[in-house]
Amino acid sequence: MLFRDVARVELGDGRTICLDTNGDITYISHAHSDHVFGKKKKDIVASDATIHLAGVSYDSKLVHDHIRLYNAGHMLGATQIEIMKDGGNFAYTGDISIEDGFTFKGAEVVEADELLIEATYGSQEYQFPKKADIAEVLRREVKSRVAYGNVIFAVYSTGKAQELIKILNDYCDITPVVGSDIARVSDIYVEHGQKLSYVSSDREDASEMFKDNFVGIIPKSRFRPELRFRLAQHYRKPCYFGSLSGWNAKFSSDYYDIALPMSDHADFNGLLEYVDYSNPKRVYVFGAFAENFSNVLKLRGYESYAVK
Numbered sequence: 001m002l003f004r005d006v007a008r009v010e011l012g013d014g015r016t017i018c019l020d021t022n023g024d025i026t027y028i029s030h031a032h033s034d035h036v037f038g039k040k041k042k043d044i045v046a047s048d049a050t051i052h053l054a055g056v057s058y059d060s061k062l063v064h065d066h067i068r069l070y071n072a073g074h075m076l077g078a079t080q081i082e083i084m085k086d087g088g089n090f091a092y093t094g095d096i097s098i099e100d101g102f103t104f105k106g107a108e109v110v111e112a113d114e115l116l117i118e119a120t121y122g123s124q125e126y127q128f129p130k131k132a133d134i135a136e137v138l139r140r141e142v143k144s145r146v147a148y149g150n151v152i153f154a155v156y157s158t159g160k161a162q163e164l165i166k167i168l169n170d171y172c173d174i175t176p177v178v179g180s181d182i183a184r185v186s187d188i189y190v191e192h193g194q195k196l197s198y199v200s201s202d203r204e205d206a207s208e209m210f211k212d213n214f215v216g217i218i219p220k221s222r223f224r225p226e227l228r229f230r231l232a233q234h235y236r237k238p239c240y241f242g243s244l245s246g247w248n249a250k251f252s253s254d255y256y257d258i259a260l261p262m263s264d265h266a267d268f269n270g271l272l273e274y275v276d277y278s279n280p281k282r283v284y285v286f287g288a289f290a291e292n293f294s295n296v297l298k299l300r301g302y303e304s305y306a307v308k
């Protein structure tokens with residue numbers, strides 16, 4: 001069974017909405033690039049923040065009696081969609097976080113007859129500590145290291161970087177220096193009402209901050225193991241690297257001094273909880289652990305299908 005087939009849903013008026021895939025009517029659950037696919041759309045269904053963050057243009061924004069959006073947690077603007085069909089309803093989650101983040105509220109559960117759910121961490125090995133506990137560990141780790149050198153986090157620019165800025169602001173009383181791409185995304189968060197304090201690395205005041213020990217955030221894609229030595233040489237002091245990712249629950253890396261299992265996705269138990277509360281007659285599962293999570297659901301009595 002293919003995702004693109006399950007993710008095309010009839011609206012009951014002869015039209016079809018395409019969920020996180022392109023079509024005449026495109027629904028974008030959130031602004032991460034693996035859910036957007038291109039900047040030009042025809043009719044669109046998405047939150048204002050998602051449209052702003054994704055930078056997409058479109059012909060018209062669709063409002064439809066058969067469509068309702070719900071908060072998905074995960075990041076600014078992220079939604080789930082419910083589509084009314086003859087004799088029932090269909091819900092699609094996209095990426096969800098059940099627990100509140102530092103910049104978003106946790107997902108609402110949509111009760112649905114048919115559910116299409118993304119199982120990024122749909123394997124028993126992925127169970128994350130509470131975010132407040134992780135933030136407390138992060139505070140201790142950062143405070144003890146920034147006394148001796150610089151601390152640089154390498155994280156995703158959209159979503160995770162803003163969560164980290166908020167933790168550094170609120171738990172550590174630290175304003176980080178951030179890469180200019182992270183600053184651009186963070187500016188949109190601020191425009192949509194988030195209170196975040198950060199300085200873009202290309203601004204004049206950042207060069208003042210570089211004279212003292214500082215905490216920096218760079219995009220994960222720019223991280224290279226040799227950066228540690230280059231930066232230590234450049235600033236003539238130790239440079240510690242940090243990572244915040246759900247994958248840290250299973251994989252460790254010698255490249256990071258601070259590696260905490262913090263994710264903006266639901267963990268295994270969170271996904272199970274969602275399905276149980278949603279109570280669907282039929283579940284379609286996609287994502288990294290689709291097969292595994294679908295089998296777990298079958299054992300719990302659900303009619304469940306893994307989709308690719």
Ligand SMILES: [Zn+2]
Pocket residue numbers: 030032074095
């Ligand atoms: Zn995402």
